[in-house]
Amino acid sequence: MVFRDRFVPYLLLAPQVVVTIVFFLWPAGQAIYQSVLREDAFGLSRRFVWFENFDRLFADPAFWHSLGISILFAAAVATLALGASLMLANAANHVIRGRSWYRILLIWPYAIAPAIAGILWLFLFAPVVGIVPYILHQHFGWDWNHRLDRTEAMALVILAATWKLISYNFIFFLAGLQAIPRSLLEAAAIDGAGPARQFWAIIMPLLSPTTFFLLVVNGIYAFFDTFGIIHAVTAGGPGSPGATSILVYKVYRDAFLTLDLGASAAQSVVLMAIVVVLTVIQFRSVEKRVHYA
Amino acid sequence: MKNRLLALACAGVLALATPAKAATEIQWWHGLAGALGDWIDDLAKGFNTSQAEYRVVPTFKGGYAESITAAIAGFRTKTQPHILLVPTYATAQFMAAKGATVPVHELVSRIGAKFDESIYLKGVVGYYADPQGRMLSLPFNSSTPVMYYNKDAFVAAGLDPENPPRTWPEFEAASRKLAAVGGSRCAFTLSWQEWIFLENLSAWHNWPVATKANGYGGLDTELKLSEPLHLHHLAWSKRMLDQGLFKYAGRGNNAQALFTSGQCAVMFNSSAGYAGVKKEAAFRFGIGMLPYWPEFARGPNGGPQNTIIGGASLWALAGHDPAAYKGIAAFFTYLSNAEVQAASHQRTGYLPITSAAYELTKAQGFYEKNPGTDTSIRQLDLHPPTENSRGIRLGNYLQIQNVWNEEMEALWGGSKTVEQAAAAIVQRGNVLLRQFQSDQR
Numbered sequence: 261m262v263f264r265d266r267f268v269p270y271l272l273l274a275p276q277v278v279v280t281i282v283f284f285l286w287p288a289g290q291a292i293y294q295s296v297l298r299e300d301a302f303g304l305s306r307r308f309v310w311f312e313n314f315d316r317l318f319a320d321p322a323f324w325h326s327l328g329i330s331i332l333f334a335a336a337v338a339t340l341a342l343g344a345s346l347m348l349a350n351a352a353n354h355v356i357r358g359r360s361w362y363r364i365l366l367i368w369p370y371a372i373a374p375a376i377a378g379i380l381w382l383f384l385f386a387p388v389v390g391i392v393p394y395i396l397h398q399h400f401g402w403d404w405n406h407r408l409d410r411t412e413a414m415a416l417v418i419l420a421a422t423w424k425l426i427s428y429n430f431i432f433f434l435a436g437l438q439a440i441p442r443s444l445l446e447a448a449a450i451d452g453a454g455p456a457r458q459f460w461a462i463i464m465p466l467l468s469p470t471t472f473f474l475l476v477v478n479g480i481y482a483f484f485d486t487f488g489i490i491h492a493v494t495a496g497g498p499g500s501p502g503a504t505s506i507l508v509y510k511v512y513r514d515a516f517l518t519l520d521l522g523a524s525a526a527q528s529v530v531l532m533a534i535v536v537v538l539t540v541i542q543f544r545s546v547e548k549r550v551h552y553a
Numbered sequence: 554m555k556n557r558l559l560a561l562a563c564a565g566v567l568a569l570a571t572p573a574k575a576a577t578e579i580q581w582w583h584g585l586a587g588a589l590g591d592w593i594d595d596l597a598k599g600f601n602t603s604q605a606e607y608r609v610v611p612t613f614k615g616g617y618a619e620s621i622t623a624a625i626a627g628f629r630t631k632t633q634p635h636i637l638l639v640p641t642y643a644t645a646q647f648m649a650a651k652g653a654t655v656p657v658h659e660l661v662s663r664i665g666a667k668f669d670e671s672i673y674l675k676g677v678v679g680y681y682a683d684p685q686g687r688m689l690s691l692p693f694n695s696s697t698p699v700m701y702y703n704k705d706a707f708v709a710a711g712l713d714p715e716n717p718p719r720t721w722p723e724f725e726a727a728s729r730k731l732a733a734v735g736g737s738r739c740a741f742t743l744s745w746q747e748w749i750f751l752e753n754l755s756a757w758h759n760w761p762v763a764t765k766a767n768g769y770g771g772l773d774t775e776l777k778l779s780e781p782l783h784l785h786h787l788a789w790s791k792r793m794l795d796q797g798l799f800k801y802a803g804r805g806n807n808a809q810a811l812f813t814s815g816q817c818a819v820m821f822n823s824s825a826g827y828a829g830v831k832k833e834a835a836f837r838f839g840i841g842m843l844p845y846w847p848e849f850a851r852g853p854n855g856g857p858q859n860t861i862i863g864g865a866s867l868w869a870l871a872g873h874d875p876a877a878y879k880g881i882a883a884f885f886t887y888l889s890n891a892e893v894q895a896a897s898h899q900r901t902g903y904l905p906i907t908s909a910a911y912e913l914t915k916a917q918g919f920y921e922k923n924p925g926t927d928t929s930i931r932q933l934d935l936h937p938p939t940e941n942s943r944g945i946r947l948g949n950y951l952q953i954q955n956v957w958n959e960e961m962e963a964l965w966g967g968s969k970t971v972e973q974a975a976a977a978i979v980q981r982g983n984v985l986l987r988q989f990q991s992d993q994r
Contacts, residue, residue: 300992301625301646302653387802389810407803408966497804499966500959500977517618518952519625519646 288532294525301519313526322501323510323527330506333418334482340422341478342471345429350459352430353437363434370427374485378492381420406494410503413494417504420493421486429474436470437463476542483535484508507531576601576608579880580634581867583611584620585694588828592901600887607880609636617643617865618951624870628653633870635877636884638693640865642950644681645768647868648689649948649993655869658687660882663875672889672907676859676933680944681866684769690866691885694903696825697860697929698749700844704837706818710734717841721789724819724844728798731818739800741793741819742808746801747957748863749821749843751778751978754786756942757843759851759858763986768946772990776953776982779975782849788971791964801965804958809833823863824929827902840925842932852935858942859935864903904930948989953982 295313299306317323352362369377385392385406393404406412440463448458464471487508490496496505496513505513507527515524583593590613597609614620617640627633639647647654661668670678670688677692704714710730718724728740743749755762760782765774793799800817802808812820813833821843822830830838845857852858867888869881887893894910897903899919905911911930914920920927938944947953957978964974 298992300650302628302650305992387800389814389816405801407807408801408962410966410968495804497959498962499968500956500963500981502959516622517955518949519622520952 291525291528291532294521295529297525298522301521309522313522314530317523317526317530322505325501326505326507326510329414329504330483330508333414333421333486333504333506334479336418337421337425337482337486338475338478340418341425341429342474344422345426346433346467346471348426349430349433349437352434366430367427369424370431372424374424374488375492377420377424378489381416381423381489382493385416406498408498410499413498413503417486417490417493420489421482424489425478425481429478432470432474433467436467440466476539479538479542480535483531487512576606577876577880579607579609579636579877579884581609581611581636581638582614582620582624582634583638584614584617584640584865585638586613586616589694589901592897596888596893596897599893600884603887604883607883609880609884628870628872631872633872635870635873635881637868637870638865639690639868641680641863641945642954644690644866644944645946645948645950645989648683648946649772649989653871654689655871655878655881656683656687656689657691657869657885658689660869660878660885664879664882666882672909674904674906674908674911674930674934676938677862677904677906679938680862690868691888692862692904692906693865693867693888694825694901695862695864695866695906696823696903697862697933698745698753698821698843699824699928699932700841701812701820701822701826701830702839702841703812703815703818703834704839706731706815706836707839710818714837714839717839718844719842721786721844721846725789725793725798728793728819732798739811739817740798741821742800742802742811742817744802744806744808744820744822744826745863746804746961747954748823750786750790750961751783751957752945753843753860754783756859756861757845757852757857758782758849759939759941760849761941762945763947766940766946767944768948769940769943772948772986772993774947774986776979776986778957778982779972779979782846784971784975785846785849787961787964787975791971794965801962824904825864825902827926840928842928857935859938860929860932861942861944862904862933902926902929904933947986948993949985952985956981956985 296308296310297306298309298312348366352359352366355362372380384390385404387393387405387407390404396402396404404412406416444462445458448462453461483506486506490504490506490509491512494504496502496509502510508531511524511527511531514520514527581593581597583590585593593611593613597611601608612634614623617638620638621640621643624633624637655663658668668688670686673688673692677695678688680695681690681692682688700717702714702717707714707717707727710727710733712727712730718727724741731740752762754760755778760780761767761777763774763776765771768774790799794801800811802811806822806826808817808820809822809826809829810833811817812822813830813835815834815836820830824840827840842857843860847855850856850858867885869878869885889907891907891909891913894905894907895913895917898905898910898914899917905914915927960969960974960978960981963969963977964971969977
């Protein structure tokens, strides 16, 4: 026992506890409460319906589609962002001249708000008037139109979300790489290990805590924080069911545009459960294999 | 012409007004930004300087959807505004929310005035009337879809720039000529496809969008959008797309840039897009009526019927003190005034809501100076509205329109056939209609 007083530890914890209650537990409780009600938007008539909202949700193919593409989207974004940023960090780590410039340029996109990033990519890829479709059309005869083509729409939002995430990952990977003792790499080089061997046998294991941390953060980012990009680039479209309507976007649509609070709350609860389960699984299984030096 | 709507009541109200008293504040929430937001501010200013009893305070709430959400949240905390600008798609929802709103006809009778409905344009007011024909909300910014066409491109293609095509077969022939010359990569593009290529397609040909008079007759309504007319038109649009004549720019108003940049020679869009087109287009453009299919048209003499409006209307919300309602009524009267209406119509491209405002605009020579600007009103007033062309009164209409958009994209994107897309439009829409019906218990 560090503290003699039984009261002080609670006092010191209080701010964190209050923040958690106000910003997490209370809204989450509200969501759970609303998910068992059917009410009209004005709150004039309110019925307690037990799990009708969930029954409706699980019977709705659009929900399962949305769940599926959320997972696909998160996996694609996390994989691409981790791979690309690790490559860039490795490259930046070897650069001698102009090192800080490379770093600044690579970190820059992270400072851009999601909605702005979305608009940026939207303009680049705007069918007919955007520069990228123009080049694709002129040189490859490819008619890019993400407003109708589901695959192209998905690729575009993955690209935009990944691009924003690379900077964040880059910072952590670069810090991780610089923490690796040079003596280890030199020893390996003397033993005749080439760059590839050094990377897989020494760098990767030592980077695994960083990678694991980033995997969790990237997954959560893709699941929740990409709303702004989806909203700006595709608004969940195109087609039926919405090709890029990931869960977090669908929750917004159902609550704020269609004012179907029950359905939206039910989806929020499902989303919450998914994240809880994922986090538990990740920490239980992946944690064992992560090497903390 | 003198506006008699509430003249008596107002005279009474104004006689009671004493300058010493502080003005009663009337909160007005809306979702119109930019130039249209300025227009709203000017209207409030005009009313506030015209009398001393009331002060209208407009507040921009960030778009239609956001302003509705905000007002509804306001209801739950008893901080709702007095007046809310409600888009057409939410009309049924606000009608069904009994106790949340005060219909216009009730507002008028509350202050003991007579309501003269004859001064309003049928095509505009019909949309916001109950089955007995009584006005529920005041039309504020109403538009109808029209055809914008590039006159220079027409000339280059050897078409008559003063006589745009009137039927879809004629239009198709014109499209082929337009695509063949002038380096335009597409003949036509389209904004608000759910409104123009489904809702107005039906009304323009005098076909129903849904049973029970498009929902005016009851909540047990079902969609009728998988009929020969719709299948034919959707199949045609897909053919046009596949042949590169039609370029789909996305939902909402994304098509405008394709037209004003000269890439597409024709655009179907809201009449309210006029100001934007005029500002951006570097070529001469004309405005024509929507084409129709002669073999499907069921209007008088086998021609077109009339279009349905889009836009939004003003609802008076419940839960305020009686004095405020007098103020709301006075403000609505002011807005119905012919001079105010005519000025708004000329400034924004929205329709005037009274015949007097239309006549006044004509008398001022506005239509001669700006040819084509009366297309929307001529199209709307072509014939007296039928059950099919009065308006739409469907619950969950925003979601339903979203379904239409999704399915049209599925058709154009090639993941569904015309029959599959049309069947899904009806089937998924009906699920939403039933949901709304059961929520109204």
